Amino acid sequence: MESDTFVKCLRCKHQKIDHDKDAKIDKMKCLIENCTCKKFKPDRKYYRSSKK
Numbered sequence: 001m002e003s004d005t006f007v008k009c010l011r012c013k014h015q016k017i018d019h020d021k022d023a024k025i026d027k028m029k030c031l032i033e034n035c036t037c038k039k040f041k042p043d044r045k046y047y048r049s050s051k052k
Contacts, residue, residue: 004042012037 005017012035019028019040028040 008043009037010041010043011039013043016040016042 005015007016008014009016009019009030012030012032014030014032014035014037016028018032018035019030019037021028023029026039030037030040
């Protein structure tokens with residue numbers, strides 16, 4: 001099974017690995033410099049396509 005670490009965020013298009021993994025899903029702010037994303041929202045379309 002593939003890790004969801006590389007799932008992109010629907011809000012800012014950065015990967016899950018770029019967000020604060022130690023926080024709850026609604027507090028997972030993006031750690032990329034100058035990014036204003038405060039909540040990780042998985043891009044499910046990308047998630048499904050990566051499973052093939």
